[in-house]
């Protein structure tokens with residue numbers, strides 16, 4: 001797996017960003033830049049893990065396939081990511097959100113800045129929230145929606161924000177439904193159909209799956225020197241799962257567990273990408289790796305992505321599911337709420353999972369780490 005030494009993340013909604021190092025370049029209008037500025041030139045840290053390997057493809061799963069659960073289980077265990085088709089999200093809704101996203105990012109910078117994310121805030125327009133952990137800036141801009149969409153949209157378009165809000169709300173509703181369905185398919189692939197620990201997620205009404213979420217719009221303008229620029233640095237999502245829609249320009253790359261190099265996830269019309277997030281890694285007691293991914297940029301094409309970041313209600317404790325724990329498989333992580341985990345991630349970056357890990361002492365003195373992607377951090381306790 002490519003090194004994450006200097007590349008961590010916090011894409012999540014409730015992460016509170018620190019002021020980036022290059023504050024003066026923070027709001028550079030990337031679409032007007034003709035030459036890559038030094039502030040955005042990722043020489044060594046990007047090139048270190050530049051090698052790509054596209055020999056194997058991220059699985060594409062048809063949700064109407066009678067074997068969907070097994071296929072999802074295999075994809076989660078081996079990749080931590082897959083694409084889904086026949087997910088029931090109308091293509092027209094994907095086109096609309098893309099249209100509204102492009103409309104937003106093509107506004108003049110001064111207008112976008114009216115909805116700028118406040119220094120300790122979450123929602124609104126700004127650079128990638130992980131920027132503060134890197135000495136170089138990323139070739140992207142983002143808009144995070146948590147809670148009320150109109151609050152920010154009315155700053156952008158004082159007289160005409162209804163269409164944007166309607167589209168966002170319709171998209172959030174559709175995604176919430178799909179996220180609940182996908183979560184139960186992923187849990188089902190672990191043999192979990194219900195669990196006392198998952199009361200919050202009990203399947204009630206399809207529109208009321210109990211989780212909470214944020215929506216992240218990402219824009220990657222065309223870049224004069226894409227080989228030295230980074231759209232979004234390598235990270236894992238602090239979610240249960242993330243559903244990503246990418247426009248028809250490639251850029252998303254994933255690292256496969258235990259393998260070198262990056263694998264491109266090609267945009268497939270109408271398909272959606274599903275990431276296993278850190279909280280599902282915890283729920284699965286380490287069986288499903290949260291996928292390390294990043295976004296690279298393109299010399300001629302603008303790219304847009306929309307990430308639906310899905311998690312539990314913020315105060316619910318998440319811990320390895322009881323049905324996956326026994327004397328041979330002790331719980332590998334301590335219980336933690338989503339909010340606590342985001343705080344931990346903000347502090348420990350890519351070491352966040354390790355920092356909530358338990359050093360268990362099972363009866364035979366060994367922890368079974370064979371299925372756990374953080375196994376290198378486990379200590380044997382004799």
Ligand SMILES: O=C(O)CCC(=O)C(=O)O
Nearest residue numbers: 011216218252295305307
């Ligand atoms: O743009 C992409 O493909 C990735 C976006 C992403 O990873 C995120 O928003 O967390």
Ligand SMILES: [Fe+2]
Nearest residue numbers: 011235236237
């Ligand atoms: Fe992400």
